Each structure stands twice: as structure tokens, then as C-alpha cells.
Amino acid sequence: MTRKSGHTANWAPSRRAFLTGAAGAALTTSAATALPGAARAAGDPAITEIKDWNRYLGEGVDAAPYGAPSPFEAHVVRRDVPWLTADPVSSVNFTPLHELDGIITPNGLCFERHHAGVATIDPAEHRLMINGLVDTPLVFTMQDLQRFPRENRLYFLECAANTGMEWRGAQLNGCQFTHGMVHCVVYTGVPLKLLLDEAGLKASGTWLLAEGADAAAMTRSIPLEKALDDCLVAFKMNGEALRPEQGYPLRLVVPGWEGNMWVKWLRRLEIGDAPYAQREETSKYTDLLDDGTARRHTFVMDVKSVITSPSPQAPVTHGKGPLVITGLAWSGNGRISRVDVSLDGGRNWQTARLDGPSLSKALHRFYLDIDWDGSELLLQSRAIDEAGYVQPSKDALRAARGVNSIYHNNGIQTWQVRADGVVENVEVS
Amino acid sequence: MTRKSGHTANWAPSRRAFLTGAAGAALTTSAATALPGAARAAGDPAITEIKDWNRYLGEGVDAAPYGAPSPFEAHVVRRDVPWLTADPVSSVNFTPLHELDGIITPNGLCFERHHAGVATIDPAEHRLMINGLVDTPLVFTMQDLQRFPRENRLYFLECAANTGMEWRGAQLNGCQFTHGMVHCVVYTGVPLKLLLDEAGLKASGTWLLAEGADAAAMTRSIPLEKALDDCLVAFKMNGEALRPEQGYPLRLVVPGWEGNMWVKWLRRLEIGDAPYAQREETSKYTDLLDDGTARRHTFVMDVKSVITSPSPQAPVTHGKGPLVITGLAWSGNGRISRVDVSLDGGRNWQTARLDGPSLSKALHRFYLDIDWDGSELLLQSRAIDEAGYVQPSKDALRAARGVNSIYHNNGIQTWQVRADGVVENVEVS
Structure with a gap:
């Protein structure tokens, strides 16, 4: 008998065959959908059998x-x-927040921009x-960087344009699209301060x-003060090498600040004595106000939250009774201290249960x-951070900044859950 | 112009073509290996250019x-x-610990058993x-389970046989193989206590x-006391659904206890008044001692650590100078309070730096x-947990338990780093 004969014999279909055969058919004939109640007695005639998966050997550890x-x-x-931008090489895709739980985003599902x-x-x-206002310009290989002391930190990364479409009213029907330009992973990297110290900062340096x-x-x-505070030059995410779309092999980590600053495929750091007024901090990533002036250097991502389920892509399919409402909250200012949830469009609020590690500048569940x-x-959620900032309503944001902006919309989101369980993106005043 | 023409024109090779073409060649002609020192001045003739990756458009967000x-x-x-077991359908593969950092194991790299x-x-x-000594036997669908309150917890999972080959001396040349039957992810699930309470436990119930x-x-x-304490019925790992090889769609989480008890593809929980003496807790997963008796119900995974780099699969390739020694520590009793590292086979010890979140029954970096x-x-590492347990030497373990055992080897591991940077698995007395 060959080593693998045991699980390739006729009576034991391979996993692939099983998926396209028996199980594929079962998907269309299943009666097990939307049963009422939170559990049922074992004698319930709706339960005809405990499915006999154990008749089949599965794939081995070498598969x-x-x-x-x-x-x-x-x-x-x-x-x-596809209609959002002219070409997918300068575009975005979105994290499926409505399908996830906890606070870690799997690397394969982190949004791309x-x-x-x-x-x-x-x-x-x-x-x-590293060049510019330093004593010794330096060039590091990846191996060089891996000889400096490392840190591991869990941080959210949010695109400044996340929720940008909502400035002018409820637009996109699903939190994947309204809020999916955020993810949260553990970064492993070298504190940027150590590398700058190696080059030696001149006293006149103020920006990077x-x-x-x-x-x-x-x-x-990036202001040098931030660079010396908590920035990392990271080479790993969630334990393994950075993914290509997240900057492999090297990315700058700028905790709590807008995602565009977390430069991917990082190749150069220049020290100067003023901001550099590059394209992505002048024509883009500034916030045009009603009076024609623009806010710039709006780096911090303000306190924010969203209910991920129920939500338009995660409707209620089980009818009334026990319902888990869950979501995410985050703040560029530190920890989330409280999240309130309203069932009636903001008239009444209940304090939600925060669960899992509570770490500064990370997602909170x-x-x-x-x-x-x-x-x-x-449904609405409203987050409060440890600095005391309270997530504002969309109307309050619009009153302060008008509706020309694309960036930094941290307004309270509303989902309408209908009696039939369908969920819509709506606005309430 | 079609929507994608911009990045498929002749002058911009697709990512796949680039990988098998130019970059593939670069891999064999690169001069950038094993340069001495932790960084070099930008004028160093060894650095001829900052590589011009930015001549090529890459894949878009739809790829x-x-x-x-x-x-x-x-x-x-x-x-x-392959030689370890008779067939890969009843076998194990190993987490590549030597390539990872931080405390999260990516789902695609979690060892399988x-x-x-x-x-x-x-x-x-x-x-x-749920059946047996309960008031109401119950059957839950996946949707039913997702209507109970959930928790998110980061836990290590270690196979009881991890490091089992080392009982009789240094055997396998790499921490992936000596210690790679451990991983650590965030689980999302329902506290088992809530499900048992739903069924109603009879007073006579003591085991599950x-x-x-x-x-x-x-x-x-599993003793009912543990089941009611911190066990979870989990459906997600690191935010997304459990992977198939980790029990999709449902797994029992038994924090700090041997991995074999974390039953995958969980379909039934029976309450009884005594342990069930199943095959995997009698002929297997018991520890045969020198006097012919066997320890059984050795559920807790004791305090343990291993240096992951340098290690036999992660040699030192950069010569002398700054060297990062890193590893993992964990304990089924709670948090790790300290890790010591020796450079001289246990004669002298230095306290290592613990970095990242310190969570009970999770990996510590x-x-x-x-x-x-x-x-x-x-090189050796020695962990101490918050209960005060100190990781023992292999010799102390053998003196206490003999060498018949396969399971629960938490002895101190030794790596010999030679002057040329090559690393070997050795034993010291």
C-alpha cells in the first residue's frame, strides 16, 4: 500500500471532489435556515440528523x-x-468589517489603498x-534594520478618506464600503527614533x-516630534512579513495618524526644517471648508465607531429574540473609554460592553x-476616547466644516433595521 | 483606452512577468548579502544605487x-x-516559529494536528x-450560537507532544520542528458556561x-469546573472564520490546557459524572513513567520558552556586532513574569526584555x-510564570519522569551558535 492510498480510495472522496459534489448539492437543499429561537430541543423534528461528516477522511497535513x-x-x-476611481492601480478596496469579529484584521483582508x-x-x-539634516547620511539593508531592538504594537490604520462618501448623505449600503478603509494588526519594527539617533539629528531639524x-x-x-515619539519602521504584520500591498518589505507606522502618512515600500527619510508641501499634503489630504480655506496637517484620526452587525450586508435573518449588536471603535488619541449604542436614532443611549484587550490607538470591539x-x-454607536473626545453627529460635523470635504468624517452612522431584518444606510436628524 | 491599459502596456511588465523575469535574475546576481556593521554611510561604494522599483506600475486593488x-x-x-507518522491524515505539521515575530500567529501558518x-x-x-446530565438536551445551529454574548481572547494552543522528540536528546535541528506545535491567535466565541446554563446542568454532573x-x-x-471557568465555543480566529484545519466551523477553546482537548469540528458535548476514559486520554496523552505507572489528566501546559532566532533554521549571517536574540514564552498557568537568557549554556543569566501585550495564557515575545x-x-532561555513556576532543565525533567514519555516536555532548549554563525541543536549538562 502506498503512503497515501488510505485517503484516496474510492469510498473516501477527496476534499475537492466532496466540495463540488455532495456538499455543493447540500447547500441548495438545506432546510436549516432562519429557524426561530436561540436553540431547540434535541427531539425537535426540524433536526433530522447530526450530519455524518465523519464518514470521510479529509486532507492530510501535507496539503x-x-x-x-x-x-x-x-x-x-x-x-x-469600480466606478469610484479611473483605474484600479490608483484606487482602494475595503475590509469586510461586517464579516469580522474581535480586533485583529487578518492580513489577507486588510484594505488596500x-x-x-x-x-x-x-x-x-x-x-x-536617511539623509538631510543629519550628521551622517546612512543607508540600511533589511538585515541592518533587523539588528536594531524591536517592538510589537497593535495599531489601527485608517485612511483619511474613510467614510468620505457620507459627507453629503447616506451613500453606500454597507459598512464594508462606508467604514472599510480601516484595519488593525500587530506591527513588528524598529522605533524610528533609534534609526534617526544612529544618523544623528542636527538641531535645526523639525520635519521628516x-x-x-x-x-x-x-x-x-511628518513633524519630527511625532517621528521621535511612537513611529516604527515595520517589517512584519501579525507575526509574518508585511504583505506586498501593505508595503513589503518596509512600512512606516505612524500610530493614530491618517493612513496616507504610513508610507509603504519605505525607501527614504529626509530630515528638514519645514514641511515639504508635497502633492499628497496640499492638493490632497487637506480639508476644504465652506469659506474656501482649507484645513491642513489634520493628521490625527479622531474618535470614531461603527456598528458592523447588524448592518446592510449583515441583515437579521433569525427574527425577533436574542440579537447580538456589535461594532468597532477607535481613536488616534489613545484608548476608547466608552461606547454608547442607541436603538432609536439617538434619543436614548445604552452603554455597550467593550470586550478584548484595550490598547492605545488600536481597534476596540x-x-x-x-x-x-x-x-x-x-442603530447608532457613539464612542468616547480617553482624552474625553465624543464622536460627533454628521450634522455637527457639517455645521463645522461644510460638505466640500472628503476627509476626516468621524460622524455617527445610522443603520435602519426593518421589521423583516433588512438593514439600510439612512440619516436621521 | 480601456480601463486597465495603463498598467498592461509593454513598458510596464505585469507583476507576474516581473517576478519571473528581472527580479528572478536579480535574486541570483545580488551583491547585497552579509555586509558587516549595522548600517553604512550613503557614500559607501558597496551601495551603487537605490533600486529603481518605481519605474513599474504594480497590480491594482482588484487583483x-x-x-x-x-x-x-x-x-x-x-x-x-514525512517519516514521523504512517500517513499524513493522522499527522502533524509545524509552525515556522523561526520566521515569525510578535505574538500573533497568522492563520495560514498555525500548525496542524x-x-x-x-x-x-x-x-x-x-x-x-448538548446532552447527558442536563435538564433539556439541546441542538444549536451556527446561527443559534451567534445569538449568545461573545468574548474575544488571545490564547496559545500547544500540542502536548510539542518538543516530545527531545526527551531522548537533541533530535531535530530547528525550532520549527522542536517547538513548532504551538500557535497563538485571538478567538471569538461564546463562553461554554452560557450554553451549559441554557441546557441546565444537573447537580450530579462533574465531567464533560x-x-x-x-x-x-x-x-x-474535561472537568466541568474548567468548562465553567474559561472555556469558549469559538467560531472565529484572528477576526475571521476558523480555518478548516483548525476546526471550521466550531472549536472548543480550553485555555492553557493541552491542544488535543481543544476539540475541532465540535459537534457534541455530553455531561457525565466521571471521566470517559476515551482512547485519546488512556493509550495516548498519558505520560508513562520509569516505574511503569502513567501520569494521566496532565492537562495544564507548563511554563516554557524557546529562542526562535538565532536558531538552526535562522543562523547568524551578518557576523559579529549587534545581534537580536528573540524568542517566545508561555504558560498554562497565566502570564509570564520573567524570561532569562543565557549565552553560556546556563552558567550566567540575563533578564530579557518582554515586549508587546502581556496576556494570560498567551504567547509572550x-x-x-x-x-x-x-x-x-x-543560547538558552528560561521562563518564569506568575504562579512562580520556573522552566526546568531537560535533565531535571528526565530525573523526575524518565524518558518513556512523549508529552509535556517543557525543558530548557540549547542552541549552539558557532563562530561562523551556524546554529545547532545541542544538549549541555
Whole structure:
């Protein structure tokens, strides 16, 4: 008998055959949908059998050196919106927040935003240069960087344009699209301060220019005070190497600040004595106000939250009774101290349960477990951070900044849950 | 112009073509290996250019709905040892600990151990039954379970047989193989206590039998006290659905206890008044001592640590000077309070730096940053947990338990770092 004969015999269909055969058929003939109640007695005639999965041997440990999700989860993917931009090489796709739980985003589902496609970089050839107002300009290989002391930190990363479409009213029907330009992973990297100290900062240095090795040569100015505080030059996310679309092999981590500043494919850091007024901090990533002036250097991502389920892509399919309301909250100012949830469009609020580690500038998961009576809900969440900032209403934001802006919309989101469980993106005043 | 013409024109090779063409060649002609020192001045003639990656547009945001690692990281995979077992459907593969950092294991790299292959289960058809000494036997659908209050917890999972080959001396040359049956992810699930309360426990109940839906029908007995304390019935890991090889769609989480008890593809929980004496807790997962008796119900995974780099698969390639020594520590008793590192086979010890969140029954990451003089090292790490337990030497373990055992080897590991940077698995007395 050969080593593998045991699980390739006729009576034991391979996993692939099983998926396209028996299980595929079962998906269309299943009676197990939307049963009422939170559990049922074992004698319930609706339950005809405990399915006999154990008649089949499955794949062995040699089948998938790097694993993948179940084929039954094929719908849990990043999604782009083709009409949003002229070309997918300068565009965005969105994290499927409505399908996730906890506070870690799996690397394969972290949203992408790039300006000239995903750079393909051989780490053995990659270099990081530090120049400008330093005593000794330096060039580091990846191996050089990995000889400095490292840190591991869990941080959210949010695009400044996240929720940008909502400035002018409810636009997109799903939190993946309204709020999906955020993710949260553990970064491993070297504190930027250590590298700058190695080069030696001249006293006149006040700003840093970070430059990427992609075809957009993404460049952003960062105050040196921030660079010396908590920035990292990271080479790993969630334990493994950065993903290509997240800057492999090197990315700048700028905790709590807008995602565009977290320069990917990082190749150069220049020290100067003023901001550099690059394209991505003048014509873009500034906030045009009603009076024609623009807010600039709006780096911090303000306190924000969103209910991820129920939501338009995650309707209530089980009818009334126990219902888990869950969502995410975050703030560039530190920890989230409280999240309130309203069922009636902001008239009344209940304090949600925060669950899981509470770490500064990371996503926080919240829950409100209710007994739903089946009547319409107008779901809202409102986060408060440890600095005391309270997430504002969309109307309050518009009164302060007008509706010309694309960036920094941290307004309270409203989901209408209808009696039939369907959920819509709506606005309430 | 079609929408994609911009990045498929002749002058902009597609990412795939680039990888098999120019970059593939660059891999063999690169001069950028093993340069001495921690960084070099930008004028150094060894650095001829900052590589011009930015001549090429990359893939757009529509290219990878579910992302994958860089092709340059293709070596970072789980590996099995074909001669270890008779068939890969009842075998193990190993987490590449030497390539990872931080405390999160990416889902695709979590080691696999199964006894009848990976069960393929349609979540819409899956059921969890609770029966035995309960007031009301119950059957739950996946949707039913998702209506109970949830928790998110970061826990290590270690196979009881991890490091088992080392009982009889240094065997396997790499921490992936000596210690790679451990991983650490955030689980989202329902406290088991809530489900048991729903069924109503009879006063006579003291043990719980957990049964899997795989062809091995994996069954283990768990004291009810533990089940009511911190066990979870989990459906997500690191934010997304459980991976198939980790029990999709449902797994029992038994924090700090041996991995075999974390029953995958969980389909039944039976309450009884005694342990069930199943195969996997009698002929297996008991520890045969020198006097012919066996320790049984050795559930807790004791305090343990290992240096992941340098290690046999992660040699020192940069010569003397700054060297980052890093590793992992964990304990089934709670948090790690301290890790010591020895450079000389246990004669002298230095306290390592613990970095990142310190969470009960999770992996802890430690570092010792040294200035290596290039002489031989005998690297060891020794962890101490918050209960006061100190990781023992292998000799102390053998004196207490003999060498018949396979399980629960938490002895101190030694790596010999030679002057040329090559690392070997050795024993010191």
C-alpha cells in the first residue's frame, strides 16, 4: 500500500471532489435556515440528523503549507468599487468589517489603498536611506534594520478618506464600503527614533519627509516630534512579513495618524526644517471648508465607531429574540473609554460592553446584547476616547466644516433595521 | 483606452512577468548579502544605487480579493516530517516559529494536528448537541450560537507532544520542528458556561465529553469546573472564520490546557459524572513513567520558552556586532513574569526584555539585544510564570519522569551558535 492510498480510495472522496459534489448539492437543499429561537430541543423534528461528516477522511497535513479559508467563506473578501476611481492601480478596496469579529484584521483582508499599484520589491535589494539634516547620511539593508531592538504594537490604520462618501448623505449600503478603509494588526519594527539617533539629528531639524519606492513615489511630511515619539519602521504584520500591498518589505507606522502618512515600500527619510508641501499634503489630504480655506496637517484620526452587525450586508435573518449588536471603535488619541449604542436614532443611549484587550490607538470591539421585539430599529454607536473626545453627529460635523470635504468624517452612522431584518444606510436628524 | 491599459502596456511588465523575469535574475546576481556593521554611510561604494522599483506600475486593488504573502516569502510555510507518522491524515505539521515575530500567529501558518484529515463541513448543516446530565438536551445551529454574548481572547494552543522528540536528546535541528506545535491567535466565541446554563446542568454532573465531527470522532473528557471557568465555543480566529484545519466551523477553546482537548469540528458535548476514559486520554496523552505507572489528566501546559532566532533554521549571517536574540514564552498557568537568557549554556543569566501585550495564557515575545564578539554561544532561555513556576532543565525533567514519555516536555532548549554563525541543536549538562 502506498503512503497515501488510505485517503484516496474510492469510498473516501477527496476534499475537492466532496466540495463540488455532495456538499455543493447540500447547500441548495438545506432546510436549516432562519429557524426561530436561540436553540431547540434535541427531539425537535426540524433536526433530522447530526450530519455524518465523519464518514470521510479529509486532507492530510501535507496539503496546504500555507493555509487558506474554507471554501464556504469565499464571500469574505476585500471589495473594490469600480466606478469610484479611473483605474484600479490608483484606487482602494475595503475590509469586510461586517464579516469580522474581535480586533485583529487578518492580513489577507486588510484594505488596500495605493496610488500606482502594488510595488514588487526584492527585500535583498531594498535599501532605506536617511539623509538631510543629519550628521551622517546612512543607508540600511533589511538585515541592518533587523539588528536594531524591536517592538510589537497593535495599531489601527485608517485612511483619511474613510467614510468620505457620507459627507453629503447616506451613500453606500454597507459598512464594508462606508467604514472599510480601516484595519488593525500587530506591527513588528524598529522605533524610528533609534534609526534617526544612529544618523544623528542636527538641531535645526523639525520635519521628516518619508518617501516610498512605488511608482507614485508617495511622499509625506511628518513633524519630527511625532517621528521621535511612537513611529516604527515595520517589517512584519501579525507575526509574518508585511504583505506586498501593505508595503513589503518596509512600512512606516505612524500610530493614530491618517493612513496616507504610513508610507509603504519605505525607501527614504529626509530630515528638514519645514514641511515639504508635497502633492499628497496640499492638493490632497487637506480639508476644504465652506469659506474656501482649507484645513491642513489634520493628521490625527479622531474618535470614531461603527456598528458592523447588524448592518446592510449583515441583515437579521433569525427574527425577533436574542440579537447580538456589535461594532468597532477607535481613536488616534489613545484608548476608547466608552461606547454608547442607541436603538432609536439617538434619543436614548445604552452603554455597550467593550470586550478584548484595550490598547492605545488600536481597534476596540463592543457588543450590546438585546432581546429584539421585532420592531424597527435606528442603530447608532457613539464612542468616547480617553482624552474625553465624543464622536460627533454628521450634522455637527457639517455645521463645522461644510460638505466640500472628503476627509476626516468621524460622524455617527445610522443603520435602519426593518421589521423583516433588512438593514439600510439612512440619516436621521 | 480601456480601463486597465495603463498598467498592461509593454513598458510596464505585469507583476507576474516581473517576478519571473528581472527580479528572478536579480535574486541570483545580488551583491547585497552579509555586509558587516549595522548600517553604512550613503557614500559607501558597496551601495551603487537605490533600486529603481518605481519605474513599474504594480497590480491594482482588484487583483487579490483575499491577499497572499509576497513570493519572496515562499519559504515561510508549515512543514511536516514525512517519516514521523504512517500517513499524513493522522499527522502533524509545524509552525515556522523561526520566521515569525510578535505574538500573533497568522492563520495560514498555525500548525496542524489531526487524526483523520481535515473535515469539510458546511456550516449551514452543522449542529452542536448538548446532552447527558442536563435538564433539556439541546441542538444549536451556527446561527443559534451567534445569538449568545461573545468574548474575544488571545490564547496559545500547544500540542502536548510539542518538543516530545527531545526527551531522548537533541533530535531535530530547528525550532520549527522542536517547538513548532504551538500557535497563538485571538478567538471569538461564546463562553461554554452560557450554553451549559441554557441546557441546565444537573447537580450530579462533574465531567464533560467533547466530541468532534471528523472521521476520528475525537473525544476528550474535561472537568466541568474548567468548562465553567474559561472555556469558549469559538467560531472565529484572528477576526475571521476558523480555518478548516483548525476546526471550521466550531472549536472548543480550553485555555492553557493541552491542544488535543481543544476539540475541532465540535459537534457534541455530553455531561457525565466521571471521566470517559476515551482512547485519546488512556493509550495516548498519558505520560508513562520509569516505574511503569502513567501520569494521566496532565492537562495544564507548563511554563516554557524557546529562542526562535538565532536558531538552526535562522543562523547568524551578518557576523559579529549587534545581534537580536528573540524568542517566545508561555504558560498554562497565566502570564509570564520573567524570561532569562543565557549565552553560556546556563552558567550566567540575563533578564530579557518582554515586549508587546502581556496576556494570560498567551504567547509572550522576549528579546535580548547583545553586541556579539563572534565567539561561540550556548543560547538558552528560561521562563518564569506568575504562579512562580520556573522552566526546568531537560535533565531535571528526565530525573523526575524518565524518558518513556512523549508529552509535556517543557525543558530548557540549547542552541549552539558557532563562530561562523551556524546554529545547532545541542544538549549541555
